[in-house]
Amino acid sequence: MEKKQNINLKLKVWRQKNAQAKGEFKEYDAKEVSPDASFLEMLDAVNEDLIKSGDQPITFDHDCREGICGSCGFMINGEAHGPQKGTTVCQLHMRHFKNGEHLTIEPWRAAAMPITKDLMCDRSALDRIITSGGYVSVNTGNARDANNIPIPKPDADEAFLSAACIGCGACVASCKNASAALFTSAKISHLALLPQGQVERKQRALDMVAQMDAEGFGSCTSTGACEAACPKEISLINIAKMNREFLRASVLKKEEVGGGDMA
Amino acid sequence: MKDFLKSSVGRKYIMGLTGLVWVGFLFAHMAPNMLILFSAELYNAYTYSVTANKILLYAVEAILLSSLVIHVLMAILLTRQNRVARGAQYAVSANGEKAVSWGSRYMAAQGSAILAFIILHLITFKYGTYYETTVNGVVMRDMHRLVVEVFQSPAYVAWYFICLGLMVFHVSHGAASVFQSFGILERKLQGGIKKFAWVYAIVIVTGFLSQPVYVFLFHK
Ligand code: HEM
Ligand code: SF4
Ligand code: FES
Numbered sequence: 001m002e003k004k005q006n007i008n009l010k011l012k013v014w015r016q017k018n019a020q021a022k023g024e025f026k027e028y029d030a031k032e033v034s035p036d037a038s039f040l041e042m043l044d045a046v047n048e049d050l051i052k053s054g055d056q057p058i059t060f061d062h063d064c065r066e067g068i069c070g071s072c073g074f075m076i077n078g079e080a081h082g083p084q085k086g087t088t089v090c091q092l093h094m095r096h097f098k099n100g101e102h103l104t105i106e107p108w109r110a111a112a113m114p115i116t117k118d119l120m121c122d123r124s125a126l127d128r129i130i131t132s133g134g135y136v137s138v139n140t141g142n143a144r145d146a147n148n149i150p151i152p153k154p155d156a157d158e159a160f161l162s163a164a165c166i167g168c169g170a171c172v173a174s175c176k177n178a179s180a181a182l183f184t185s186a187k188i189s190h191l192a193l194l195p196q197g198q199v200e201r202k203q204r205a206l207d208m209v210a211q212m213d214a215e216g217f218g219s220c221t222s223t224g225a226c227e228a229a230c231p232k233e234i235s236l237i238n239i240a241k242m243n244r245e246f247l248r249a250s251v252l253k254k255e256e257v258g259g260g261d262m263a
Numbered sequence: 264m265k266d267f268l269k270s271s272v273g274r275k276y277i278m279g280l281t282g283l284v285w286v287g288f289l290f291a292h293m294a295p296n297m298l299i300l301f302s303a304e305l306y307n308a309y310t311y312s313v314t315a316n317k318i319l320l321y322a323v324e325a326i327l328l329s330s331l332v333i334h335v336l337m338a339i340l341l342t343r344q345n346r347v348a349r350g351a352q353y354a355v356s357a358n359g360e361k362a363v364s365w366g367s368r369y370m371a372a373q374g375s376a377i378l379a380f381i382i383l384h385l386i387t388f389k390y391g392t393y394y395e396t397t398v399n400g401v402v403m404r405d406m407h408r409l410v411v412e413v414f415q416s417p418a419y420v421a422w423y424f425i426c427l428g429l430m431v432f433h434v435s436h437g438a439a440s441v442f443q444s445f446g447i448l449e450r451k452l453q454g455g456i457k458k459f460a461w462v463y464a465i466v467i468v469t470g471f472l473s474q475p476v477y478v479f480l481f482h483k
Binding site for chain 1: 264266267270271272273274275276341344345347348349350351352353354355356357358359360361362363364367368370436439440442443444445446447448449450453
């Protein structure tokens with residue numbers, strides 16, 4: 001097979017010392033980048049050069065580098081996780097870029113997800129939304145047989161699609177309102193579809209939406225920026241479901257007697 | 264209920280409900296006004312008939328006005344919250360497959376133009392010069408004469424084109440988005456609803472625009 005040519009890129013990267021610092025763009029050359037490298041591997045090479053010349057390497061979040069953990073993510077030319085749909089930036093390969101291209105690389109920006117350093121931001125607000133209700137309360141013990149609880153195939157499929165969210169925050173980052181509606185709704189729909197999720201269904205919808213608002217995320221204008229940016233291609237349908245669940249819970253919910261809220 | 268109205272999701276229900284009132288009104292307003300293409304008498308008779316029953320008229324006006332006021336106040340509230348939530352803007356905005364539609368991005372700007380339009384529209388017509396005419400022995404307002412006068416001005420017609428052009432985007436995005444906000448969207452309906460909203464918006468605006476164009480070209 002013919003070997004593809006290495007490419008050179010001009011990078012404009014957001015550098016910010018810490019949460020308080022002002023931050024600015026700095027320019028770097030990425031030389032002799034293999035088209036087989038991932039975007040993060042390209043940055044690794046740039047960082048090695050920076051370290052060798054005594055500079056601070058560019059900080060970015062990452063962990064699995066397999067597109068499954070949700071750690072990585074930043075904007076490349078205004079696109080969350082870069083130009084390729086349905087892909088995390090760790091799974092984005094350099095063959096999608098042309099020799100000599102200029103790339104502007106910025107961290108996620110949202111008031112509720114403040115930048116901590118360079119391309120890294122604090123996404124614990126998303127964790128707090130999950131903590132507020134994105135779970136089912138069950139007693140622990142041995143894993144049960146998977147077929148104990150029958151679930152209709154279409155529901156199981158739909159729930160799986162929603163459960164695919166990896167919590168990367170690209171949806172918030174790409175939304176003009178910095179709305180976390182896609183993220184929050186994916187969990188609300190996922191659990192509302194399954195029998196295990198029924199007990200806490202109403203309380204979950206109320207609590208998760210309340211937490212999402214309390215964290216200072218914006219509201220949904222149905223622009224669809226989130227769906228387009230999402231590496232797991234979570235559908236806007238989830239937001240419609242969340243709104244429905246929230247309305248239903250607001251109408252049906254009686255005062256909680258006992259239960260989880262008392263603790 | 265209070266919690267519902269204060270939540271971001273609840274506010275979208277209100278935004279959608281008040282918007283829908285106007286989406287419906289637009290059709291009810293546009294369709295009968297097409298009479299202007301056919302006859303001055305019919306046009307005036309129609310105007311007379313809708314303004315004759317004062318109780319009904321005031322009831323409809325009250326619904327429209329309160330919907331508009333709530334829609335606009337809610338729009339200001341949400342837009343401001345959303346700006347705060349966004350915080351900093353990006354240096355570059357997406358323009359590839361991950362970009363968003365123009366209509367959805369500038370709802371607030373389109374809305375502001377529509378608001379200006381509605382106010383000027385009411386001043387020009389509802390509160391404009393009161394001409395009288397007699398149709399079949401009944402004395403009534405000669406709305407036709409006023410409309411024909413106003414649409415002689417190329418500037419007024421151009422203003423119509425700009426604002427109603429923006430309304431295509433507002434209504435086509437809004438009328439689709441409302442299904443999303445209300446949670447009645449299903450996966451298999453997604454594409455269809457978007458198309459329906461576009462067709463609806465284009466039909467409304469084409470209908471409205473045909474009126475000044477007709478008057479401008481064929482009257483005096
Ligand atoms: C003919 C008049 C109007 C109609 C038919 C209309 C219709 C709609 C509809 C159906 C929506 C969608 C609501 C949703 O997503 O659930 C909407 C959203 C919106 N409207 Fe209007 N509207 C009108 C006038 C205005 C005015 C005068 C303003 C502001 C000054 C305005 C500002 C907005 C904004 C900012 C949104 C987006 C809110 C959001 O999604 O966050 N609209 N409109
Ligand atoms: S919905 Fe998509 S973009 Fe948002 S956090 Fe989950 S995986 Fe990331
Ligand atoms: S590093 Fe885990 S998804 Fe990218």
